Each structure stands twice: as structure tokens, then as C-alpha cells.
Amino acid sequence: MKTSVFLGTVAAATLMAGAGMADTLADVKARGELNCGVNTGLVGFAAPDANGNWTGFDVDICKAVAAAVLGDPSKVKYVPTTGQTRFTALSSGEVDILARNSTWTFSRDTDLKLDFVGVNYYDGQGFMVRKDLGVTSAKELDGATICIQTGTTTELNLADYFKANNMAYQPVNIDSNAEGEQQYMAGACDAYTTDASGLAATRAAFADPENHIILPEIISKEPLGPAVRHGDSNWGDVARWTLYALIAAEEYGITSKNIEELSKSSQNPEVQRLLGVTDDLGAMIGLDKDWAKRAILASGNYGEIFAANIGEQTPIGLARGLNAQWTQGGLMYAMPFR
Amino acid sequence: MTDMSAPANPPFRPSMLIYDRRYRSMTFQVIVFILVMALAWWLVNNTIRNLAALGKDFNFGFLWQRAGYDIPQTPIPYTSDDTHFRAAVVGLLNTLIVSILGCIAATFVGIIAGVARLSNNWLIARLMTVYVEAFRNVPLLLWILIVFAVFTEIMPPPNAFRGDDPAASMILFDHVALTNRYTAIPTLAMTNDPGSLDLGARITFNWATIAFVLVLIGGWFVRRMIGAWAQRVQDQTGSRPTTWWMSLAVMTVPSLLLIWFFGLHFEAPELRGFNFAGGLNVQNGLVALWLALTLYTGAFIAEIVRAGILAVSRGQSEAAFALGLRPGRTMNLVILPQALRVIIPPLISQYLNLMKNSSLAIAVGYMDIKGTLGGTTLNQTGRELESIVLMMGVYLVLSLIISAGMNVFNSRVKLKER
Numbered sequence: 001m002k003t004s005v006f007l008g009t010v011a012a013a014t015l016m017a018g019a020g021m022a023d024t025l026a027d028v029k030a031r032g033e034l035n036c037g038v039n040t041g042l043v044g045f046a047a048p049d050a051n052g053n054w055t056g057f058d059v060d061i062c063k064a065v066a067a068a069v070l071g072d073p074s075k076v077k078y079v080p081t082t083g084q085t086r087f088t089a090l091s092s093g094e095v096d097i098l099a100r101n102s103t104w105t106f107s108r109d110t111d112l113k114l115d116f117v118g119v120n121y122y123d124g125q126g127f128m129v130r131k132d133l134g135v136t137s138a139k140e141l142d143g144a145t146i147c148i149q150t151g152t153t154t155e156l157n158l159a160d161y162f163k164a165n166n167m168a169y170q171p172v173n174i175d176s177n178a179e180g181e182q183q184y185m186a187g188a189c190d191a192y193t194t195d196a197s198g199l200a201a202t203r204a205a206f207a208d209p210e211n212h213i214i215l216p217e218i219i220s221k222e223p224l225g226p227a228v229r230h231g232d233s234n235w236g237d238v239a240r241w242t243l244y245a246l247i248a249a250e251e252y253g254i255t256s257k258n259i260e261e262l263s264k265s266s267q268n269p270e271v272q273r274l275l276g277v278t279d280d281l282g283a284m285i286g287l288d289k290d291w292a293k294r295a296i297l298a299s300g301n302y303g304e305i306f307a308a309n310i311g312e313q314t315p316i317g318l319a320r321g322l323n324a325q326w327t328q329g330g331l332m333y334a335m336p337f338r
Numbered sequence: 339m340t341d342m343s344a345p346a347n348p349p350f351r352p353s354m355l356i357y358d359r360r361y362r363s364m365t366f367q368v369i370v371f372i373l374v375m376a377l378a379w380w381l382v383n384n385t386i387r388n389l390a391a392l393g394k395d396f397n398f399g400f401l402w403q404r405a406g407y408d409i410p411q412t413p414i415p416y417t418s419d420d421t422h423f424r425a426a427v428v429g430l431l432n433t434l435i436v437s438i439l440g441c442i443a444a445t446f447v448g449i450i451a452g453v454a455r456l457s458n459n460w461l462i463a464r465l466m467t468v469y470v471e472a473f474r475n476v477p478l479l480l481w482i483l484i485v486f487a488v489f490t491e492i493m494p495p496p497n498a499f500r501g502d503d504p505a506a507s508m509i510l511f512d513h514v515a516l517t518n519r520y521t522a523i524p525t526l527a528m529t530n531d532p533g534s535l536d537l538g539a540r541i542t543f544n545w546a547t548i549a550f551v552l553v554l555i556g557g558w559f560v561r562r563m564i565g566a567w568a569q570r571v572q573d574q575t576g577s578r579p580t581t582w583w584m585s586l587a588v589m590t591v592p593s594l595l596l597i598w599f600f601g602l603h604f605e606a607p608e609l610r611g612f613n614f615a616g617g618l619n620v621q622n623g624l625v626a627l628w629l630a631l632t633l634y635t636g637a638f639i640a641e642i643v644r645a646g647i648l649a650v651s652r653g654q655s656e657a658a659f660a661l662g663l664r665p666g667r668t669m670n671l672v673i674l675p676q677a678l679r680v681i682i683p684p685l686i687s688q689y690l691n692l693m694k695n696s697s698l699a700i701a702v703g704y705m706d707i708k709g710t711l712g713g714t715t716l717n718q719t720g721r722e723l724e725s726i727v728l729m730m731g732v733y734l735v736l737s738l739i740i741s742a743g744m745n746v747f748n749s750r751v752k753l754k755e756r
Contacts, residue, residue, distance in 0.1 A: 084717050091392060091720075112720035113392055133497075143611040145519055150700075150709070151717035156406045159418035170613065171408050172519070173703040173714075187495035188518050188622075190612050231393060 024096055024228070024235035025069065025286050033075050036062035037095035040080040040176050044201040044310040045101055054078045057309040058099040060299040061120060061226055061243065065097060068242045068291040073298035082176050083151040087112055090229060097239055099226040101195060103153045113230035117240035120225050120302075122322040122331050124218035125154050126196035128203060131211050133190060138217035142167040147180045147189035149173075154194050157220040177202060191215075195222050197310065197318055204315040237285050241337075245292040248274060248334035249301035251325050256300040259293060274337045281337060292337075302332065389723070398728070400719040401426070407714050409705045411621055415540045422715045429710030430732060436627055436706065437693040437736075443632040444692060445685075448639025455644050466640065473637035479698055481634055486626035486702040493518040493622075496613050513606045515614055520621045522607035522614035529601030546600050553592045560588045623704035627696065635692045639685065646681035647673065678751045686744040690737050697733075707732060 028034050038046035038058055046056040054062075054076075063073035081089050081100055090098045091113060101123070102108075104116040127146075129135050138161075148155050150173045162169050172189045174180045181202055184192040192199065196218060203209045226243065228236050249255070252271050254262055263275040272278040276289035283289075299305050306323065310316045324330025355365045389396060401423040408418050413431040416424055455466040473481065494506035496517045508515045508522075515522040532549075534542040564584050572578040596602075607617025650673050658668040699706040700713055707729060716725040 084713060087717070087720060088722055107718075108720075113394060141612075143613055143615070145613060150714050155408075155714065156418075156718070159406060159408045163418060169408075170519075170619075171410050173410065173700070173705060173709065175700065175703075183490065186490045186518055188490050229392075231391075 024232045025238060028069055028096055032070060033077050034062060034066040034070065034097070035077050035079055035095045036065070037079050037081045037086055037089050037098040037100050038062065039100050040082055040178065042101065042177050042198055042201050043205045044314065044316040045197070046078075046099070048078075055309070057121070057305060058101060058226075060305045060309065061099040061246075062097065063298040064246055064295040065239055065242050067298035068245075068287060068295040069238060071294060073294075083149045084175065087114065090114065090227060093229075096235070097226055097228050101198065101224045102227055103195075103222045104225050104227075105153060108227075114227045115230050115233075115236045116225045116227045117236055118225050118243045119223040119331075120243060121197060121223075123195040123197050123222040123224050125157050125193060125220040125222055126199050126218055127191045127193045127215040128184070128199045128212055129191045129215060131213050135191075135215070138215045138219065139165060139167075141169065141191055143169065144190040145170040145172055145188070147172045147174055147183050147192045149177065149180060149194060150175065152194070153220070153222065158193055161219045181205070195224065197224075197316075200318055201310065201316050204317070209315075234286060238287065241285060242292075242295045244334040244337070245274060245295050246302040246305065247325075247332050248337060249292075249296045250303040250332075251327065251334060254296060254301055255304060256297055259296055263293060270337060385723070396723060397721075398724055400715075400721050400724070403719070405715065406718070409710060410703070411624065411705065422711070422719065425715060426707060426711035426728070429705055429707035432624075432699075432704065432710075433693070433696055433706040433708075433736075436624060436631065436696050436699065436704065439628050440631040440635065440692050440696065441689050443628070444635040444639055444688070447632055447636030448688075449643050451636060451640035452643025453647070455640060456647060469633075470637045470640050473634050474641075478630065478634045478695055479701060482627055482630040482698055482701055485630045486622065489622040489626055490518050495519070496609060499609050499614075513604065515607060517614070518622070519613070520619040521625060522617050522619050524604035524606045525616075525618045526602055527605040529603070530599065532600065546596070546602075549596055550593065553596060554589075557589045557592060561585045564588070621704065623699070623702040626702050627699050627704050631692055631695060634695075635688055638688050638691075642681055642684045642688065643677075646677035646679075649680045650676045675751065679753055682744065682748040682751060686741055686748070689740050689744065693736055693740060694733060 036059075038054065038056075041047045042056070044056055046054060046058045048054050059078070062076045062078065066076045067073040079089060079095050081095070081098070086098055086100055086102060087108070089095050098114075099120075101121065102116075103123075104119065108114050109116055127138050127141065129141075135141065141162075146158065146169050148158055148171050155171075158169070158171070172183060174183055177194070177198065180192055180194070183189055185206070192202070194202075196214060199214050203212050203214070206212060226239055228239050248270075249259075252268065252274070254271060254275070259275070262271060263277055266272060266275075266277075269278065273281060275293050276282060276291070280289050282291040285291075300308070303325075306320065307313060310318045312319060320328070320330060322331050324332060326333040355361050386396075402421050404418075405420055405422045405425040406418050407425070409416060409425065409428050411432055412428050413435065414424075414428060416428050451466045451469060454462050455470065457463045457466075493516050496515075496519065498504060498506040499508065499515060499517075506515075506517075513524045528546060532545040534544045535548065536542050564581050568579050568581045605616055607614040607619070610616070613619070654672055654676065655668055658672040663671065696706055697708040697712075700709045703709075705713075711725050711732075712729045716722055719725075
């Protein structure tokens with residue numbers, strides 16, 4: 001009896017250890033649901049609406065991946081993560097993909113064992129202050145109290161920026177965007193700093209957005225993108241090419257409106273390959289022919305997703321800027337589908 | 339052979355491991371030991387293999403890398419260029435600061451509330467009951483958040499103190515400013531600074547501080563000698579000499595001389611730029627955490643104190659009164675020594691609880707060791723296991739130190755059987 005318990009323990013240990021090497025694509029298909037790590041609440045990027053449905057720019061990435069893999073954009077379980085918990089959630093297997101405005105950096109890509117699959121938003125860190133503070137430049141913030149989310153790259157950039165400019169500041173460490181908003185509104189900090197897109201989204205949720213300004217200085221590069229675990233290259237490919245499919249669709253003028261028509265009539269070989277009319281690209285990443293079509297149908301192409309969630313027609317009102325297609329002078333550039 | 343009548347030891351058979359009382363307990367102990375060891379081995383092995391599968395190693399080298407982040411409250415000099423190790427030490431010191439302040443204040447609050455709950459005054463006794471029940475029965479995290487929210491939402495921001503007709507004004511003769519970020523209090527400054535003792539690693543102690551500590555410790559010893567002398571006189575003559583003015587003089591006069599010698603004075607904070615400067619800005623995170631920990635743990639200590647006092651039978655105080663002891667002496671010489679025996683052991687676990695509960699600090703942005711080592715450092719380096727193991731070790735060592743210290747105290751007050 002003792003021996004069998006012992007052997008059983010050994011067997012269980014081996015099984016558990018083996019789970020670390022698992023095939024995420026097979027796991028997601030078997031589960032029938034994609035676990036997607038998102039922000040705890042950042043309007044425009046990822047936030048639950050009045051009915052509890054998650055919407056936003058990052059949420060639409062989750063939907064596109066779920067549509068490509070499972071055939072249904074609604075089969076997503078959204079796991080809210082804070083700046084502190086997000087990477088642990090990913091590396092422990094709690095989420096399959098992290099679509100949570102996370103900056104692609106060297107140490108996260110290598111030491112933290114993440115794989116960033118691309119960039120869905122080119123951002124930079126900025127400062128927001130009240131208009132009546134009379135500050136017009138970040139260089140005038142010497143001695144200010146600044147709210148900062150812990151566990152973010154912005155925390156490190158802030159320290160570097162003030163050191164480089166020989167200025168002092170008092171950090172107020174906060175855990176989530178909602179808490180930062182509350183502290184900033186109560187005047188517990190003079191300035192709130194995070195990615196400029198996040199500042200715009202936060203300001204849009206204020207009752208008096210006109211009384212707050214975002215200072216012109218952008219103090220860092222913040223390429224935000226979805227990330228997966230290191231070591232499962234096939235799953236990384238699925239996520240990467242789903243993102244590229246959305247970006248390429250905009251470049252070729254494929255929208256959720258005309259996609260059915262284009263898949264029948266388009267003579268453009270690139271479009272035909274992307275939509276699975278001619279080559280079977282999906283088989284190469286373990287999916288079927290229509291994967292990209294479904295991904296684009298989920299919430300539209302990259303441009304549609306941008307316009308619907310954070311574009312100039314929304315309260316957040318972000319211009320495309322760096323995030324325009326490369327053909328329009330931006331940095332959005334999908335690798336060729338061939 | 340003559341001892342044929344005595345039962346011979348039967349030869350050992352394996353079934354005796356279960357059926358023979360002499361071996362049974364040993365058998366079960368061996369089985370449980372093997373199971374526990376197997377579980378431990380499984381946990382460790384599982385962790386190692388999963389880490390290997392993720393391509394991670396177990397290594398504390400990250401502690402010597404540049405931290406890169408700033409900490410609001412730094413008891414020792416710290417900049418973003420320092421290592422993660424120094425950041426962890428800063429966090430540890432912040433944990434100790436709030437824990438020590440909390441233990442002292444909670445003891446005061448607990449004793450007062452515990453005694454007041456036994457008061458004959460109906461109103462005071464009921465008020466204390468309400469206090470104890472309200473704080474014991476609501477989670478600590480909520481109290482921390484409520485206290486912090488009160489500070490943030492109700493206090494004025496620093497720029498409300500600006501201008502000729504400010505919306506807010508400083509209190510205590512323009513020396514203290516309560517704001518929604520911090521409480522600006524005066525610092526002590528010296529006109530006659532003796533310099534500092536350098537301990538290396540940019541940790542310094544001002545000589546004046548050392549002088550004050552030495553004078554206070556010396557004063558305490560002299561005071562004990564005065565007490566012993568008074569006891570001797572009382573034993574010989576029967577009347578105890580009045581010593582309170584001697585004790586008071588011993589404790590205060592040398593300190594006053596030092597204050598005069600170093601030219602110690604207050605330096606009031608004043609508004610410069612965005613914030614108050616010149617004084618000491620005590621963060622609201624610290625104040626909120628300290629207040630909440632104090633009131634929460636104080637409620638438990640109040641109950642412990644009440645139980646301790648009730649455990650001393652009424653006959654003891656009646657006997658003391660019959661001997662002609664005044665109420666104060668009755669409390670000091672008869673009731674408290676007996677009550678302390680009941681109070682100290684549960685008090686130790688309350689101190690331990692308070693120290694461990696201080697890890698909720700991140701809820702109010704107070705950077706304790708959970709906020710530095712277990713928060714930002716863990717997050718920036720991705721060394722979850724190492725950080726958590728290290729943090730568990732730190733809390734374990736702190737707890738054991740507190741327990742050891744309190745056990746020494748307990749062995750001095752507990753019932754001595756002769």
C-alpha cells in the first residue's frame with residue numbers, strides 16, 4: 001500500500017510537470033473557450049459595459065483570436081488583471097493570451113519568458129494635470145506629487161525622466177487605473193502619468209474633461225501588444241497572424257461589411273490567400289481555411305476596431321498618428337500572407 | 339531454567355506491526371512520516387520541473403540588479419539607481435516602522451478600552467462595547483480603505499494653503515498642515531550639529547540621536563536605582579521616601595541639557611512649489627494604515643485586557659484595600675502582576691497579527707516589504723518564487739523575534755512556583 005501511494009505520487013508529479021509543456025492551441029480547442037487577460041477597467045481598451053459585456057480595443061483582439069480558433073467571438077472568458085498580476089497570470093497558465101496594453105520590452109520578452117506577438121498600439125508615456133495648476137510642460141513638474149501604477153514600465157520611465165532632468169518628485173503608488181483616477185480627482189496627486197492613450201481614456205471618463213490637460217511631452221516609447229507564454233511557438237503564431245490579419249485587412253480594404261463579397265469576387269491574390277479562397281494558410285498553423293475571415297468578421301479590421309473604440313469619433317478621441325497604416329505614414333505594417 | 343512460568347517473548351511476526359500495541363504507534367508514525375515526506379518531495383519536485391519546463395531557474399542574483407523605481411518613504415537613503423536588495427530593505431524598514439508604531443498605539447488603546455469597558459459608568463462602558471464590536475467584526479482591509487478615503491477626500495490639497503486668503507490653514511501655531519497627501523509636521527533641526535556616525539552603505543546615525551538614546555537608557559537605570567533605594571529605606575524604616583521628583587529630574591534634566599547644548603529647535607514646514615517642504619511629510623498611507631491597524635488590533639487587546647482583569651478574583655483587591663493600599667498601588671502591586679500572567683500570552687499573538695496584517699499596506703500605496711520586494715521588484719524581474727520565498731522568510735524571522743522577546747517578558751511576569 002505504501003508503495004502504491006508513493007508510485008501514485010510520482011506519477012501525479014510527472015503528469016503535473018508535463019502540463020507545463022502543453023499545447024495551448026489544443027487546450028483552448030478542448031476547453032471551447034479562450035481565457036484572455038485584460039485590464040481591470042480602462043474605457044476604450046477593456047471595460048465591462050452597463051450589461052457586463054466586455055468591450056474595447058484590446059477586447060476585440062481577444063474576440064478575433066477566439067473567432068479564428070474556436071469559430072465564435074463570444075467564447076472568451078475575460079480575466080481582469082492588474083499591472084501587478086498580469087504576467088504571473090500569463091506564465092501560470094491562468095490566461096492563454098494577455099491583451100492588456102502591456103509594453104513590449106527586452107526584459108519582459110526574455111527574462112519574464114513572454115512572447116509579444118506584435119504591436120497593436122504604438123504609445124508613449126505622458127502626464128495629465130488640472131488646467132488650473134497652470135503647468136504647461138512636464139519640465140515644470142519639479143517637486144510635484146505624481147500618481148503612478150506600480151509594476152508598470154511607466155514607473156521606471158518616470159524615475160528615469162525626473163533623474164535625467166534633475167528634478168524631484170513624490171510618487172503615490174496605486175494599484176489600478178480606477179484607483180489612480182480617484183486619487184487624481186481628489187487632488188491627492190498633482191499629475192497622473194501613464195500611457196498617453198490611457199490618459200485620454202481616463203480623461204474621457206471624467207465629468208469635466210475640459211478642465212484637464214495632457215502635457216505635450218511624451219517621455220518614452222510604449223509599444224503595446226498582446227503577449228503569450230514563451231515556448232509555445234505555434235500558439236504564438238496563431239496570435240501573431242490573427243493580429244496581422246486584422247492589420248492586413250485594413251491595408252487591402254477588407255471590412256466586416258464587404259468581406260463576404262470580396263471573398264467571392266476579389267481578384268487580388270493577397271486577399272484571396274488571406275481569406276482562404278486559394279491557398280490553405282490556416283492548415284499551416286493548425287486552423288481551418290476561414291480562420292482569418294472569421295477573425296476579421298468578429299469586430300472588423302484594425303481600422304474599424306480603432307475607430308469604434310478609441311478613434312476620433314469616440315469620447316476618447318485618439319488620432320491614428322503612429323498607428324496609421326504604413327501606406328498612410330504610420331507604423332502599422334502586416335507581414336505578407338504568403 | 340526456572341522462569342518457565344513467565345510468558346516468553348513470542349517471536350516477531352510482521353502482523354504484530356498492526357496488532358501489537360507495542361509496535362502499533364511506531365508503525366503509524368513511520369507511515370505518516372513517509373507520507374509527509376512524499377508530499378514535500380512531490381511539491382518540491384513539481385516546482386522544479388515546472389520551472390524547468392518554463393525555462394526559469396531559481397536564483398537570487400536579481401537582488402543585485404538596479405531597481406529603477408522610486409519609493410515614497412525611505413528611512414535610509416535610496417534612489418532609483420540602488421539595487422533591488424536595498425529596495426527590499428527600505429520596504430522591510432517601512433514594515434517595521436508601521437508595526438512598531440502600531441504595536442505601541444494598539445497597546446495603549448487596548449488597555450484604555452479594556453479598562454473602560456469594565457467601568458461602572460454606563461455610557462463609557464457601552465461606548466467601548468460599540469467600539470470593540472465594530473472593529474472586531476469588520477474586515478481590516480475595509481477599515482484601512484475607509485480611513486484612507488477619509489484622509490484623501492476630506493483633507494484639503496496642499497495648494498489650498500496658498501495665497502493671502504487660503505481656503506485651509508495650518509494648525510498648532512502654523513506648525514502642522516493636514517493635507518490629502520500627507521501630514522506636514524515640523525522636523526527637529528540643530529544649530530550645533532555634531533555630525534553623524536557613518537555605518538557604511540550610506541546608513542548614518544546622527545551623534546545627537548545616539549546621545550539622546552544613551553541619556554534615556556542611563557536615566558532609566560538611575561531611576562531603577564532610586565526605586566531600589568526607596569525600597570531599602572522602606573524595609574528599614576517602614577516609610578517610603580517621596581521619589582517622583584527625583585525620577586522626573588533624572589529622566590528630563592539631562593535631555594533638556596542636551597537640547598540646549600545642540601540648539602535643538604523645530605523647523606516648521608512651508609509651502610514651496612507644489613508641496614510642503616522643510617518639514618517632514620508623513621504620508622497619509624502610513625497614517626491611515628497605522629490608525630486602522632491600531633484601532634483594529636486595539637479592539638482585540640481590549641478584550642484580552644478585560645479578560646485578564648476579570649481573571650483576578652475580587653477578593654484580591656478587597657484584601658489589598660483592607661491592608662490600606664491606595665487604589666493606584668492596588669492596581670500596580672496586586673491586580674496587574676496577576677492579570678499580566680493572563681494577558682501576555684494572547685497579547686503576543688496580537689502583536690504577531692498586527693505585524694503580518696501590515697502587509698495590506700499596498701492598498702493605500704504604503705511601500706512596505708510586500709510593496710517593494712513582493713510588488714514592484716517581483717513584477718519588474720518576474721522572480722515570483724524567489725521573492726515570495728524571501729518574503730515568507732522575512733515575516734517568519736520577524737515573528738520569531740517578536741515571540742522570543744515577548745516570551746522573555748512573559749517568563750519574568752509569570753507565576754513563579756517555588
